[in-house]
Each structure stands twice: as structure tokens, then as C-alpha cells.
Amino acid sequence: MKKRIGYRRIPKLSKSSFTAGLQCLKRLYLESYHRDLAAPIDEAQQALFDAGALVGEMARQLYPGGILMDHDYLHIDEAVASTKALLGDTSLAAIYEAGFEFDDIRVRTDILARAKGGRFDLVEVKSGTGVKEEHIPDLAIQLYVLRGAGVRAGRTWLAHLNKDYVYPGGGYDLDQLFKVEDVSKRVQEYQAEIPPALRQMRLALREADAPDIEPGRQCSVPYDCPFFDFCHQDAPEYPVSELPRATERLLMRLKAAGIRDIREIAPGFSGLNPLQKRVRDCVVEGRAYIDPAVRAELQGLVYPVHFLDFETFSPAIPRYAGTRPYQAVPFQWSDHILGADGKLTHEEFLHDGKGDPREPLARSLLETLGAGGSIMVYSGFEEARIRELARDLPRFSKDLLALLEGRLVDLLPILQRHCYHPDFHGSFSLKAVLPALVPDLDYDDLAITDGQAASLAYEEIIYEGTTDDRREQLREELLRYCGRDTEAMVRLVETLLRR
Template sequence: MCDGRKIPLLSKSRFTAGLQCHKRLYLECYSRELADEVSEQQQAIFDAGTDVVALARQLFPGGILIREDYFDHEGAMASTQEALSLPAVPPVYEAAFLYDGVRMRADVLAPQGGERFDLVEVKSTSRVKDEHIYDAAIQLYVLRGRGLTIRRACVCHLNTDYVYEGGDYDLSGLFRVVDVTAECSLVQPEIPALLADMRAMLARPEPPDIPTGRHCTTPYQCQFYGHCHADELEHHVSQLPRAGQGLLSALEAAGIEDIRDIPASFPGLSPLQRRVRDAVLSGRAYLDTELSRRLRRLRPPIHFLDFETFNPALPRYQGSRPYQVIPFQWSLHTLDSDGTLEHREFLHEGAGDPRRAFAESLVSALGDSGPVLVYSGFEASRLRELAFLFPELSPQISAILNGRIVDLLQLVRAYCYHPGFHGSFSIKAVLPALVPNLGYDDLAINDGTLAAMAYAEMVKPDTTRDRRAEIRRNLLAYCERDTLAEVELFRYFTR
């Protein structure tokens, strides 16, 4: 792959990619055509991050934006030097530098007088994470190498304690600027060796032979995940539920990659993992009759409930916080004693806060009788939040929470396993294995992240009427499918 070509320059993103996995860095430099297609969900995350960075710049007003794109680094460096040469140096956004073969663009380079600067790396996260330290540290390495005096290296992130009061954001409350200079300074001595190791690896004719593992998704999902997992075993040991690194390392040391090759006496397996191993080895589903007994005890009307939510990085509604989960849609199937199945639904429309209408309509639809089946504890958590937000509805919501909620996920996890689950108990994995004639592939929206993105688009003021109507149809179809899936799983377990 390298074929004697000149080793490419590194960058902030390539450096952090190499820290995660050398093979990822190699493929990123030489074989980008093997990367997974950027999904709508990933693009939405990137776009949200761009919006957060643009807003954070306002903490350092009067700055100059280096407008050259990332492919014109020479031009960007020239524009940066021009900005830094002004008599009164302003903040510089996307300042570009090159040192020791590493290119970088700083989110904000803020002058502090006396030719000193603060480096500010903006993250759309709610806290400083370990990986952010190396992200800032490589920039500090480059800037100091170029002769700049850096007073502080900082990470600027969203403050989830900030409560939006309406109108313009209070930026000093919305963001926290955390000084990480000490942490970045501690890792400076490591950087030359890390860079040397990466370049030595990039000089090889073939990518390093690195097996798949947790590093494929930690701290970020690698864009070559699909390529590296293309030939993975159907029942790889990584599919063992809640398998810690100790167990996976022990299996690797024993040369075991396939769940079917795990001896019955292998130490360290939990009861659930042994159940998975036995089901995969036999090729048959495990189904404890206790699951059927518990569900048969439920008395009609039996309600099947699902919520859709979104959690915008930048709060939209008065009284909300960054990344606060906002419910905007529910679907409810109700199974009566005569077998009649009734469906009701709610989808908020318009730019206002959906939560009160959501809560009031749901309380009315659920009434005061009948168990409420959900799949996970997600709905119960949202109900508790709504009860706190609307004290006048708290008695009705508390009555739903206290004794009526039945979590089907917990029952499935305790009493059922099918080899087709492949280690996951999500409804998207369980449904096709147990009820193969019902799925999500025919839907335009087929997961919760896409639903959240679609709702955000639907309520934007510039979305056309036709597009809103299309999104509305797709959202209703998706949420209804979720509760129908719960109904069909209930029928499967009680048949």
C-alpha cells in the first residue's frame, strides 16, 4: 500500500486516529476508499459540533476566521500569519500551523497580551474526556514548536447545568472553559516517540495486523469498522454480553475466537454468558417458561408503549438544558380482553416545547388501569422527568410508574436467548430473530437516532409543508412499528 511513497504529513485528527489504532491511521492515509460511508447519524453529529464551535467563538469576540478549507493548508497558514502580524492581534479562529510534520487548525487562538495566547479546543461534549487531552496536547506541541508562547491550553465544552431562559444564550453559562495545560504538559515528552512510532508504521508496505477489539469503537467508532469486521466470525466472542476486557483477553490467550469453541468449563463466564454459549452451540433458542408465566399473569387492557425523543446539544426550549432529552412522540397499542388491538398516537407539531402536550395526552390515553409494557427503562425515566417538570400531573404519572410498568427487555434478558440476537437484546436484534415476518427494513425511518433527526428537521421554520408532511408520515409509521413489535413479542412469548 505504501509502495515507497513519501510518508504523508500527520494532523491533529490523524494523530488521535493513530493513538486509537495504528491500522486506522494507516488506512486513513493510504486507503480511504475502504472507509465506511458516513451515515446520516454521524453527519448530524458532525453538523451539531460545527454549530457548537461557531457559537463558542463568540466567547472570544472580534476575531478573524481563517477561511481556507482544510485542503489548502499552505493558504491557511499564510492567512494565519497575516492575522498574527496585525498591530492589535485579534482572536484567530481556525488558525493553521505546521511543525515537525504535523498540521493543525486551532478552534480559537486567543491573544492574552505580551505575545501570549490561549489555545482553546471546542468540544460539543458535556465534559472534558481523556481523549481531549491528547487532542489539545498535540496542538500545544505544534504551537510551542513554532515559537508561540501559550499561556493556557483549554477545552471548551457545553455545561449541562445551564438552564436556557429564552432569547439569546448566556454564553458564559452555556460553556465551560477548562484549563488543561497541566495535563497537556505532562504528555508533551511522549509526543516525539508517539509520532516516530506512527511514521515508522506508515513506512511499511502493508498495514499492521491488528485484530479487532474494543479499540474499534473506543473512544470513537473507527471509519474502517466495516472493512476490518467484514470477515469476522458469525458468533465472535466479542458478542458475549457484558464481556469485560479480562474475559476477552483470557479467551484470546486461549486462542478462542468463536463462541462455539468456548469449553463449558471455561472460567469467568457469567450465567448469562454461559446461556449464550449453550444456545449458540446448540443452534436453538433458550426460552425459560417463567417468561410466559409472568406475561400471562397480566390482565387486560394491556398497553404497549414507546417514546421518541431528541436531545439537541444547544437547548431549544425555555427551562431546558444542553443535551436534555425531550420527548415529542408516543405510540400506544392496547390489547383488550377480547383480543381487539387498538392503536393511539401523539406527535407534536410546531416549534414550541412538546413536553406538556406529550404528557397530558399520554396520561389521558393510558387511563388508570392495565399494565404498561415497555422495552427498556427509557420510558420510565422520561415519565419521572415529566412528573418533576409538571407537578400538577405528578399524581397521574406516578400512578403509571408505581406498579403498572412492565419492562419486557428485562424479562427477555433474564429468560430468553436466540443465536440470532448476536449478543444484543435490543428490540432491533430480538424482533427479527423471534418474529421474522416483522421488521424495520421497509421504513424510511428505522431507528431512534433517525427519528430524532427527522423531528428536528420537521420543526425547523424553513422546512417545506410537503417535507413536513412526509416526515410526519414516516415518524408515525416508525413509532407505531415499535409498539407493534412489542405486541408481537408478547404474543410470541404467550402463544
């Protein structure tokens, strides 16, 4: 039986601890008492936070004439006191990062905008491009505290980036860059759910131990939980979640049958689709599956075969004229070229970071890909980027679109249809597939090992404060990484054709 601490003093809640508690009570508990068990914030997460901070600052300009409560999270009491003192100052049109406390919950509101009749509109800024379901409780807890603190609340808004805004260059048109949506009704409706949710969270926080909650879909939905590694340390070697496209229903049935590891699934277990059956068989028998039919698919390749990969970066606030928020801007490509005589050559392009990379990238790409030969890619990512380049660069449009006419071959669905290896662990990403099928080649010797790190490296190259030496180092690392991706495809195809 669980030990309850009778009068345990529990920490005050915040907007983020409330949303953490909604995701999983164990997460709330661990964040409250065992933060040391959380994974440290990595570079990619930090970059997201930085982008969010920049978007937040720009959104304030939609509500000018305000004052910023710039007390950090360690000084929220001061923010609450300063906010209280300023609420009556009608010369202020808005308060940014205002602090409030009610019912032992403390919140900071992105923008509190003075509205008619002594009311204040609540505006939450999100760096994404739309309103998501999880934004509603996030705003609802702010409204709950605001009202409890005696503020006459007006409407509730969510400001987010407008994915259709095309930056014309020069200054940003903030009314176009942002969309501000009225979510008052949904946030109001959610108010009824807050008291029972708070009760449940406080009960959990009074316990001596963290709630006994099994890992599941909630570990990554709606947010990646920072305690993922901690909670999954006793996970089986081949968890059933590795079954490709496993539905919630299937996972529940497996759980009900006491099955946690794919190897425990009996051969006649109903409800597995053919791909899931194949995965189960490979894992149980500890062997790779390569369908001989894969050769027929690959024998239609036209030489010279180009193995193509792009690297891109996606600034939240568009950087170049003609781009949109989060548009993936290609800055690098690698092309391994396999001739009919078996000779392999390599071409590559990496922009120097000065200005918009798209035009020089497109020109060099067209020169290298020429007019004939298959272009092998891994996923639909390259096709999407080529279409965007064709849309954005009219003078190259015809030639770019011609690349897509019968030349593109996507290796990813071919592998998904015909291959599996227990070491894929449910993933068909190049990083998972390569070392399993081509054991002498992986990414372990590289400084950059994924697209996100590549994107961050390029942002560092662009940054004016980066030294020349560092720039040169980053260029070398990027060239090695992108080149490895296309070399990986060459070796995978060689392996599959040998079968």
C-alpha cells in the same frame, strides 16, 4: 517478512490523524493511503458534525474581537500563512481556526485567545458535556505544534457544553451554556508522550502494507473507527465479542486459547457467567432459549396493558425554554392497548413541530394511559422521559409520576433474564430481538428504522424550509416506525406467553 519501502514519502500528519494513530496504527495507515475503504459518512454522523460546527461557532463568542481563518481543509497552507501574518496584530483578541505547521504536522486550533505577556491561550471546543481522556492528546498535539511554530503558548482550555444549564428562553447566556475548564497541567504532562508516539506512527506509515492489527475494543473506543466493516469482513459468524458483558480479561483468555467464534468454546470453559453460558449453549446448539419462568413474570400484567414507546430528539443547544443541552425532548408516542378480552387498539401522538411538544404530548399521554393497567416499555428510557416531563411541567407532575407507581413493566430485563436466540448476535435491542422471536415482523419495510433516524426526521419537520409534502411524508414514516416498536412488544409478549 514485511516489505519496507526505504524512503517512502509519508503524508503530513494532522490533529485528527494523530488521534487516529493513537487509537490504532492500522486506522492511521488506512486513512493515509486507503480512505476509499472507509465507511461513508451517514446522516446521523453528519448531524453530529453539524451540531459540533454550531457549538464551535457559538463558543467563539466567548472570546469576542477575533478573526476567523475560514480557509477550508484543502487550503491549510493559506490558513498557516494568514495566521502567521496576523499573530502580531495586537488589535485582534483572538484567532479562530488558526493554522500552524511544525515537524510535518498541521493543525487548526478552534480558538487562539490573546493572553497577557504576548502569550496565546489555546481553547479547544467540544460539543459534549465534559472533558474526556481522549481530549488530552487532541489538545497536546496542538500545543506541540504551536510551540514548535514559535508561538508563546499560555494556558490550555477545553470549552464544552454545560449539561446543567437550563435555557430560560430568549438569548443564550454563553457563560452558563458553556463550561471552560483549564486542562493545562494534563496537556503539559502529555507532551513527553508525543515524540515516541510520532516515531511509531511514522514507522508504520513507511511500511508497504498496513500494520497487521487484529480488530478489538480499539475499533470503537474512544471513537467508532470508519474501517470497522473493512476490518471485520472476515469476522466469524458468532464472534466471541457477542458474549454479553464480556470483560477484556475474558476476551484475552479466549484469544490466547485461539478461540474466535462462540461455537469453538468448550462446554467446560471456565470464567463464563450464567448468561454467557446460556448464549454459548444457544449458539452451539443453534436453538432459541426461552425460560418457562417468563410466563410467570408476564402473568402479573394488569389489563388493559399499554405498550408504550417514545421518540425524542436531543438538540445540543437547547431549543425550548426549560430544557438543557442534549435533553431528550419527546415529540411522539405510540400506545398499543391490549384489553382483557384480547382486543388490541392503537393510539398515537406526533407533534406538528410548531413550538415545544412537551405539554401537548404529556396531556395526550395522560388521557390515553388513564388511571389503570400495566404500562409496558422496553428499557428505562420511557421512565426517564416521564420523570423529566414531571420535573419540567409542574401542572402535570403529579399525574405523570402516578404513572410510575407500580404500573411500569420493563420487557427488556425480562427478556435478558429469560431468553436468547443465536440471531440476537449479542444484542437485546428490539431490532435484534423481534425478527428472531417473531419472524414475520421486522423493520425492513420501513423508511425509518431506528431512533436516530426518527430524531433526524423530526428535526426536518421542524425546519422551516421543509415543504408541506415532505413534512407529510416524514409524519407518515414516523407514525409507522413508532407504531412498529409498540406492535413489536405486543407480538413479543404474545410469543413468550405461548411458550
